[in-house]
Amino acid sequence: MKNLRVTLIGFLCLSSGTVSLAQEPVGSLNELLRDINGSLRLSVKEFNGTDLLSEQPFNKELLQTKTGNWSMQFKASPVSKHPGVMDVSTSFRLNSGVAKSSAVSVSFDFSKWNPENYVLVPASVYNGNRYRAIGNSYSPQYPKDMYYNPSVPLTISNNPRLSIESNKASLVELTTGNVATPALCFFSKKEQKGFVVLTEQMTRLGSSGLTITENAAKDSCSFSISAPAVRKMATGFGDFHISGDKAPDWNSGDEITLNFKVYVFNAANIPDLLKKFMQVRKALSGLNHPRNIIPMSKLFEVATNICKGNFVDVPAGSFYRPENNKNFQLGWVSGMMNTYPMLTLNDKKERDRVIAELDFVVNKLQGKSGYFYGGITAGGEIIPEKMSPDFKPIQAMVRKNADALLWLIKHMQLLKAQGYGKSVKPEWENATEKLAAAFVNTWNKDGEFGQYIVPETGEIAVYNSTAGAIVPAGLAMASDYFHNKEWMKVARDAAKFYYQRDVEKQGLTGGHCGDISQDADSESAFGFLESLMALYYYTGQKEWLNRAEVQAALGATWTFSYDPVFPPNSEIGKLKSNMAGAIWASIQNKHAAPGICTASGDYIFKLFRATGNPLYADLIRDIQHAHAEAVNMPGHLTTNNLIGSSMERIQLSDAEGKGSIGNFINTRNSWTETNGVLMALEIPGIYVNMNHKKLYVFDHVKAQVLSIDKSGITIQLKNETEYDASVSVLAETEKQARKPLSYTAFLRWPKVKVKTGGTIMIKVNPANGITML
Known part of the structure; x- marks a missing residue:
């Protein structure tokens, strides 16, 4: 002493x-x-x-x-x-x-x-969780005073x-x-x-x-x-x-x-x-150590194979199952989202299946108001959501309708970009226009979008929350697609509203998941980032980029910043998985999951590209690599289910009992598989900044700059995984990076093949593309 x-x-x-x-x-x-x-x-x-x-x-x-x-x-x-x-x-x-x-x-x-x-x-805990709390269970029923009440206070579960x-x-x-x-x-x-x-x-x-x-x-x-x-x-x-x-x-x-x-x-x-x-957030724990275990191209292959096998023809219609039964759920957990990567296979059989699903959605699920119902049984019965027995009209999640608007337009954009514009049906466009108009009518009437709506009448059944986080993105896309300037104004006004009320004043976004109350959640945090980057894309105004940086920071609060230690005898512990990048669900659902529900998070990459801030690149790289750790592959069993499957539990807490810490669940979740496929699709494997002669690697390969000359940058790629890789490369100048990235830009990214255990060299030049050496 x-x-x-x-x-x-x-x-x-x-x-x-x-x-x-x-x-x-x-x-x-x-x-x-x-x-x-x-x-x-x-x-x-x-x-x-x-x-x-x-x-x-x-x-x-x-x-x-x-x-x-x-x-x-x-x-x-x-x-x-x-x-x-x-x-x-x-x-x-x-x-x-x-x-x-x-x-x-x-x-x-x-x-x-x-x-x-x-x-x-x-x-x-967000804003101290200092809000009214209800129930004493998972997804508690709403009391009467939460229905048709514009003054309803933000209400959370018992947290x-x-x-x-x-x-x-x-x-x-x-x-x-x-x-x-x-x-x-x-x-x-x-x-x-x-x-x-x-x-x-x-x-x-x-x-x-x-x-x-x-x-x-x-x-x-x-x-x-x-x-x-x-x-x-x-x-x-x-x-x-x-x-x-x-x-x-x-x-x-x-x-x-x-x-x-x-x-x-x-x-x-x-x-x-x-x-x-x-x-x-990483200052004490230090740098993460993401493992390269499955190339993004292999992940895309195995997960789309699962989706291929999940197409069903039932009395209600034809669609890819979003979950493990034959009921259909729109949006949120991948209904009419898992279709998007299937289009990119450029396979006629799968394209026809996607077209059949879009027909099914617009014909069976849209209500008179223009809003969609949230789900339907295999037998054709509409599934009500979060309804009180005191209020009979069938309700639907606002979040699911926001997903429907965004993904309908993304599908139509993709078909046109692929050269299949004639496949886009007038019925789809009419349904999309009706949905966009329904959101605009609600905004003009109520000054918000609410959390639950009545598809038959268009009324808000439950107000408050950030359930409409993705609506501004959908309206901005619809405004461009249908050349309607009013919709862009509503998109901007709604985004400002959510940012000021929820982010600036409360430091949270919430109510985005179908199984929580109005709790703070990660899905709305990342969903609202989608909207802010969409507004930056369509307007070019830096104010949206500035707000997006704050929103990305909020999203980072939900994301493991370090590689947590799991019990050595747990399933995750035995695999020695590095889970930095897993994303916590909500303040009610106290577990992390592999990826964003349900998106690639390409807007985080776009934010990195627009700002040059490597923290955003780190964030999306961490998310992608944590997702890969949860994928069920030979020698790396997680779900004990289908090869390429994954599930939503990465559990560090004892919320489900101390014995659950570090253990996966023997099931699969379509949404986790879908976001993995979307990451493989919409995020480049390697990004090269030609001005600074720097590269950033998102895929599961090693890459380094070997030399730089007038003819370009020579890069060495090494694949140490057990699978062959096809790596997409996006190389551009800073001038090119100043132009926001389109939603279908990935179709133009060149790919290079690296066999398992192999090393290759490429020369990168934006003018001449990629040259194999």
């Missing part, structure tokens, strides 16, 4: 049960936290089961309890050239004695707290949350297994400051605890990180259950170290916090 006073930045001083750093030079953690009325508390907690018996804070480097003698070593050092950032390490050691059922904790205590502060825990009631204290208990990035964050509008603390997933004691405690007066709040997590209740899918957590017994010599990065920074608004988070 002789060197402790050299490394310690201030002793810890006890005052009224709170410990704060002593006055030290500017740049110490004490000074940093003072800007946000913060102080530090380091303590040892003793439990009886999950009941807290005592908390004993350190006020110096030593702590004497009734049964043992502890020491604490605290180090905090500024990060060079980055003011407002500190690397922090805190080591706790039991020098002598014993400590039964104990945990150690580092708490950031904030006085002068304001309940209007925006609180973020990535993939788990961990800060209270909306006055004079009621709050306790949010999570583990690092509940989050996409182990972090606790907030933004203070009053102080114009943001705070982010990053920590590690686990210590040798297991996953760490993340706890937020707010007093009844709501004027003080604590963010605590403990080793290990000891929660009274664990959160499930819209409910809670006894956690089963257990604090360990400590013996003499036992030691634990908690590492952090702490950021305090100027922030004018919630978007500033989101953008800061995206910049730093």
Whole structure:
């Protein structure tokens, strides 16, 4: 302990049960936290089961309890050239004695707290989850007051949350297994400051605890990180259950170290916090290590083979099954989305099947108002959605209708780009026009799109949420396709509305999934990014690009920023899968999944291309590689189902029980297979910036620049996977990159073949294309 006073930045001083750093030079953690009325508390907690018996804070480097003698070593050092950032390490050691059922904790205590502060825990808590909550189960039924009520408050499922009631204290208990990035964050509008603390997933004691405690007066709040997590209740899918957590017994010599990065920074608004988070979310965990295991071309092959085998002719009509039964579900989980890559096969049989499905959709599912019903049984009976028994008209998801508008136009664009424009039927165009007009009528009448609508009448049945996140994209595309300027104006106005109400003011988007309430979710976050990039594509206005950068940052909060450690005997653990890039579903459905539901995320690539910011390239590369880790292939079994199949569970949390952590489910989900095929289709395997002579690799190959001369760039490609690869290459100048990328640009990307274990060299020149060497 002789060197402790050299490394310690201030002793810890006890005052009224709170410990704060002593006055030290500017740049110490004490000074940093003072800007946000913060102080530090380091303590040892003793439990009886999950009941807290005592908390004993350190006020110096030593702590004497009734049964043992502890020491604490605290180090905090500024990060060079980055003011407002500190690397922090805190080591706790039991020098002598014993400590039964104990945990150690580092708490950031904030006085002068304001309940209007925006609180973020990535993939788990948005705006403190400080909203009305209903039910005590998965996808609870809506109460009567949520129907036909324009004033309905945003309503979530029974999730961990800060209270909306006055004079009621709050306790949010999570583990690092509940989050996409182990972090606790907030933004203070009053102080114009943001705070982010990053920590590690686990210590040798297991996953760490993340706890937020707010007093009844709501004027003080604590963010605590403990080793290990000891929660009274664990959160499930819209409910809670006894956690089963257990604090360990400590013996003499036992030691634990908690590492952090702490950021305090100027922030004018919630978007500033989101953008800061995206910049730093990997700062503590470091670079990811995506594995090259299945080329995108092979993934495309095996997944489209599954889709080929899933075409059915039933009394309702003819279509590719979107799920494992013969009922049809429009949009959301891949109905009339899995058809799109089938068109690109340029195979007459599959093209005819796609045409049959489009006929089926427009003839069987469109209501009188122009809106579509959300699903139909194999026998031809319309499937109602989220209906109360008190309200009889059949409802449908707004999100599914937004998907229908966007994908109808994408199909017609693709057929025309392929030279099959004569296959586009007037009935499809008429149905698409009616749907676009229905959205415009709703906007003009209600000033929003709602969450559920009545296809027969066009009425909004349930208001609020960001369920219409993709509508602006669909309307922008429809405006261009049908040459209707009014629709573009509505697209712009609606996008501004969602951005201001949901992103700027609440720091969340939600209500996009059919199995949640109006909970914050990743699908609306990425879906709204689709809309913002569509508006940039059609208008060329940078304001949409600026908003898209904020929205991408919000999407990043839902995405694993690091490779989490799974139990070694779990299915994911045995495969040693690196899951950075898996995307959490919603604050209700506490699991990650392989990819975006349901899209390629090509808009993230387009954002990278337009800005040159490699963080966006990293994001979409991570998403693609995490998806590949979940694909069932020989020697890499995940679903134990069809070759090329995948499913929606990448489970790090114990929401479904501790035994579920790291285990896949023996099933398949069409939507995860569809988004994988779309990624293989709409994202280039390699992107080359000719001006900077840089390349970025998205596919599962290795590539490096060998030489540069007047004739172009010579690149070496190496395929270390077990499968032959056909790699698409997009090479362009910065001038070319300034023009937004069209929706069918992938049809023009050249491909190069690299056999398994093979190495090839190519010369890239935008003027002359790709030359094999």
